[in-house]
Amino acid sequence: MTSIRPKPRPRRVSLAERVTSIEHYLRRLIRQGTHVMAKLDDIKTLIGQLNTATNEIASDLQALRDRITGGLSPAEADAVIADLNPIVARLTALGQDPADPVPTP
Numbered sequence: 001m002t003s004i005r006p007k008p009r010p011r012r013v014s015l016a017e018r019v020t021s022i023e024h025y026l027r028r029l030i031r032q033g034t035h036v037m038a039k040l041d042d043i044k045t046l047i048g049q050l051n052t053a054t055n056e057i058a059s060d061l062q063a064l065r066d067r068i069t070g071g072l073s074p075a076e077a078d079a080v081i082a083d084l085n086p087i088v089a090r091l092t093a094l095g096q097d098p099a100d101p102v103p104t105p
Helices: 015-068 074-093
Strands: none
Touching: 015 074
C-alpha cells in the first residue's frame, strides 16, 4: 500500500525578509529610473542640436529664396545652385551617423 504524505507547509516569510525584498526591488527601480532619465537628457540634447541645425539650414534657404525673387540671370542661377550644394550636403548628413547625428559643417 502506498502511503499518503501530507504536503509540506510553505515556509513563512518573516517581515524582515519581506522588507529586505521590497528594499531590493525599490533600489532596482531607482537605478532603472536614473538610467532612463539619463537617456531622456541625451535625447533632449540631441533634439536641441537637430533643431539648431535645421534652423540654420532654414535661414540659408530663406536667404537663397530672397536672392532669387525677381528672376535670375544664368550667372546668378549658377551662383544659387553653387550655394545650394552645401545645404543639400548638410541636410543629407543630418542623422546619418548615430554617433554624430549633427555633424559639424
